[in-house]
Every structure is written in structure tokens, then in C-alpha cells.
Amino acid sequence: xxxxxxxGPGLVKxxxxxxxxxxxxxxxxxxxxxxxxxIRQQPGQGLEWIGYIYSSGATYYNPSLQSQVSISADxxxxxFSLRLPSVTAADTALYFCARGRGWYNALDIWxxxxxxxxSS
Amino acid sequence: DIQMTQSPSSLSASxxxxxxxxxxxxxxxxxxxxxxxxxxxxAPKLLIYAASSLQSGVPSRFSASGSETDFTLTxxxxxxxxxxxxxxxxxxxxxxxxxxxxxxxx
Numbered sequence: 001x002x003x004x005x006x007x008g009p010g011l012v013k014x015x016x017x018x019x020x021x022x023x024x025x026x027x028x029x030x031x032x033x034x035x036x037x038x039i040r041q042q043p044g045q046g047l048e049w050i051g052y053i054y055s056s057g058a059t060y061y062n063p064s065l066q067s068q069v070s071i072s073a074d075x076x077x078x079x080f081s082l083r084l085p086s087v088t089a090a091d092t093a094l095y096f097c098a099r100g101r102g103w104y105n106a107l108d109i110w111x112x113x114x115x116x117x118x119s120s
Numbered sequence: 121d122i123q124m125t126q127s128p129s130s131l132s133a134s135x136x137x138x139x140x141x142x143x144x145x146x147x148x149x150x151x152x153x154x155x156x157x158x159x160x161x162x163a164p165k166l167l168i169y170a171a172s173s174l175q176s177g178v179p180s181r182f183s184a185s186g187s188e189t190d191f192t193l194t195x196x197x198x199x200x201x202x203x204x205x206x207x208x209x210x211x212x213x214x215x216x217x218x219x220x221x222x223x224x225x226x
Contacts, residue, residue: 037215047156047164047207049215063121063214096163105211106154106169113163 002027004097004111012091012118018084022097022111023077030055030075035100037107038071038082040093048093052100053080087118122146122210126218132226139195141221143208148188152212155184155193158220159204167206168193198223 008020022036029036038050051061053071061069065084073080084091094115098107123146133139143153151171156164166175168184171191181196195202203225208218 046220047158047209047217049209049217052215060214098163100211101169104152104154104170105215106166106175107156107164107209108166108169108175110163110165 002099002109004099004109006095006097006111006114008095008114008116010115010117012087012116013120014088014118015086018082018087018091018116018118020082020095020097020114020116021079022081023079024099025078027099028055028075029053029073029078029080030057033102035105036071036073036080037098037100037105039096039098039107040091041096041113042090042093050082050084052105089118092116092118122149122213122216124208124210124216124218126206126208126221128221129219130222130224132224133198134226135198135200137198137226139198139202139223141193141206141208141223143186143191143193143218145189145191145210145212149210149212151187152210153184153186153191154209154211156207156209157202157204158207164207195223 003025035052037052070083094113096113097111099109153171155168158164184193205222
């Protein structure tokens with residue numbers, strides 16, 4: 001059974017870099033037809049897709065964030081990571097990692113989410 | 121960018137009601153449309169993928185249809201555990217969520 005678990009600092013100062021990791025258990029980030037996604041949800045708001053890294057290592061980002069965000073994978077640790085530099089209060093959100101399956105990249109397995117607050 | 125518009129934004133319904141939620145894409149997305157349910161304080165859960173395919177383990181009272189730009193999610197007989205927020209998501213070009221539809225108790 002595949003499980004995802006987000007980890008990272010809950011508080012980040014403005015202008016600093018937000019870094020989160022999603023550890024995958026029960027599966028491998030570099031095998032199969034899977035996309036490893038990051039999604040966020042600002043307080044009281046809807047879902048915003050941030051980007052994904054495919055099992056081959058290819059990445060694809062939300063165009064509204066593309067110039068800033070990066071997603072990478074560490075196959076030795078079987079996790080993938082999100083890096084968002086120069087954060088502002090608008091980046092305060094609940095961050096989820098999720099596995100996307102197949103051609104439709106349906107997000108079938110989600111982590112529980114980790115709350116990140118941007119504040120000095 | 122493809123925009124996804126859900127309607128209504130919220131609705132009140134009773135247990136046993138038939139509920140329909142609509143999702144409209146700003147351009148054709150064929151059947152690259154998924155539906156999710158999110159309960160308060162939880163991660164979203166996949167209900168439907170490829171516009172009409174029921175995810176394994178999801179009750180059959182959930183169904184969905186549509187193609188190109190217009191899609192619907194239907195709950196045939198609302199159960200207490202179905203009170204939640206529902207999101208559509210297109211995966212044809214980029215990945216965009218609708219703004220959500222909150223289903224609460226009448």
C-alpha cells in the first residue's frame with residue numbers, strides 16, 4: 001500500500017525559501033506510470049496545483065508559479081521535494097503531495113498535508 | 121490557461137436527495153476531468169477519473185458524465201458522509217482545479 005508523508009518547516013520567513021519533502025513508502029518514485037505532485041490550499045480557499053515530477057524525472061509546473069518553483073526527486077531516499085524561493089504571506093497554505101496515476105494523472109493517493117506559515 | 125468553473129459554489133441538501141454539480145471548462149478538455157471530495161481537515165479523495173470512471177472503493181451512488189467542456193457529478197442519494205466540498209480538475213493542459221462546491225446540510 002503506497003503512502004505519502006509530507007515533512008518540512010511549519011514556519012518560513014518572508015523572502016526565504018520554502019522546502020518540503022514528500023516521502024513515499026510502499027512504492028518507488030522512479031518506476032511506473034506515476035506523476036508525483038504538489039498541491040496547496042490557502043486557508044479557507046480551494047486547491048491549487050503547483051507541479052509534478054514524473055517517474056522519468058521530467059517536471060511540469062503551474063505556469064503562474066513556473067518561474068519560481070522547482071520539484072526534484074531523490075531516488076536513493078525515495079522522496080520528492082518542493083522548493084519555492086522568495087516566499088511571501090500569499091504562500092501560507094496547507095501543502096499536499098499526491099500521486100498522479102496514468103494518462104489522466106488522477107490524484108489517487110494523497111499525503112495528509114503540512115501547514116506552512118510565512119511570517120516574520 | 122484553462123479555467124474551470126463549478127456551479128453552484130454551495131448548496132444545501134437533505135439526506136436522500138439527488139445532488140448534481142456542474143463543471144465547465146473554458147476550452148475543450150475532452151474527458152481529461154477528475155472529481156475529488158474533500159472533508160474538513162482532510163486531504164482530498166479521488167472519486168471519478170477520466171470524466172466518468174468510478175475510482176475503486178467509491179460508492180456507486182456517485183456517478184459522473186460529460187466531455188469537451190461540460191461535466192456533471194451526481195450523487196444519487198445523499199448520505200451523511202457525503203457532506204463535503206467537491207472539486208473538479210482538468211488534466212488536459214496543465215492541471216487546474218475548479219473553485220469547489222460545498223455541500224452542506226439543509
